[in-house]
Amino acid sequence: MIFISGGVRSGKSSFAERMATELHLQLPNTKLHYIACGVASDKEMTERIARHQKDRQASNANWETWECAYDVYKIASAFGKSDILVLDCVTTLLNNYLFGREMEDTEQVMQHMWKDISSLSKTGAEVVLVSNEVVQGVPYSSELVQRYQYILGTLHQRIVKEADTAYLVEAGIPVCMKGEKG
Template sequence: MEEGRMIFISGGVRSGKSSFAERMATELHLQLPNTKLHYIACGVASDKEMTERIARHQKDRQASNANWETWESPYDVYKIASSFGKTDILVLDCVTTLLNNYLFLREMEDAEQVIQQIWKDVSNLRNTGAAIILVSNEVVHEIPSSSELVQRYQYILGKLHQQIVGEADSAYLVEAGLPVCMKGEKR
């Protein structure tokens, strides 16, 4: 099966990475005829802040005048891969939330098993032939924590980022709303 283009976008909290990903997807959509835009939302409204964040992202997509189809998928994203075709453009927001959901909703403890599961999700989406834009947070720049849970989280996320960037066609780091191309062609 033909693999689609994969773009990785990371940055800190509130860095503008999701907005950049949505703009990039919309630009690709305008350049390529007969494409559909899909937003794969991994967030779960577990508290007031997350509920507000989800509402803000939904409002931003509605205001973009692009025709987004949203898929709520907190984990096991591979199960919806068959819903997409090779002319689709997918935005998965976000890898860190997906990781959180496997660790805390699914209560997966084995780091390698979590990495394999998320890679299964990403690979199945990419194998549809669609263009996929993966959004993630940069949290591994922090001082190493004494907490075993935080150390495991940083280990998993660092390994995932390396694996994704290794396979990605391009990778961006967004800071203060400014995207910096780290790999591939600058958009």
């Protein structure tokens, strides 16, 4: 598993797509899959989704896109060892559980998130997880934001522990934080 995090508009999704495409070229008979967790809930998200779709189309790679706002584990059985998956992104998936499903129990949210992530990992596919780095900022006084940061920070630690490689992308520059570089 490869974990890629970074701030908003840091270039993490582009890096993940490039990395997956390079793996695809190196490994014959593999198939590229993009698990898109975004929901076009407002103008900004609609534009972001369109931009990501355009970027994938421009890459000349043959991506199969799966729109999956939550319950990613339900599609995991479709993947196997000959697949390369990009899940974009863990942060959006968490948003969907907290706000779309209005899940209030922190432990339940973390269990759902881990079920989704681990189900992909267990397929034998090469899994690339993308996530926003939102826990490095100033602590918020809002209980909801603190809870969000707690869940995401806890998930990031668990993901990185399980991942073979972890990157932090800043200003378009990927920095290898764990594992071997490319």
